[in-house]
Amino acid sequence: TDGELISTEGLARAPDPAFFAGLEGQTIACVGHEPWISDTLALLTTGDPDGTWVRFKKGAIAWLRGEPSPASMHLRALWIWKGH
Structure with a gap:
């Protein structure tokens, strides 16, 4: 899809x-690093920014559906790349 690319410190x-x-x-795509990307996933899916229930590995991708606000998204899939 065509869309606007926005770079942010968020x-x-x-x-x-x-x-x-x-x-x-x-439709948004977020790219980030630990620990904030796992904490963001936790905030969006549970409303609690404690991301200890899932930790992204290098190259991981999470597919979420719903509105981008706390506890309003559902984790549809989590792909973790196992190779280097």
Whole structure:
């Protein structure tokens, strides 16, 4: 799909619900690093930014559905690359 590429510091720090404000109804892709990407996944799926229930590995991809706000998304799939 065509879309606008936005670069932001929003995933370079602890997850903040304000980061997702205004993204309702859009398809988004987030790329980030630990620990914040796991914490962001936890915030979006459970409402709690404690991402200890899942840890991304290098090259991992999570597919979420729902609205990008706390506890409003569902984890559809998690792919973890096992090779180097």
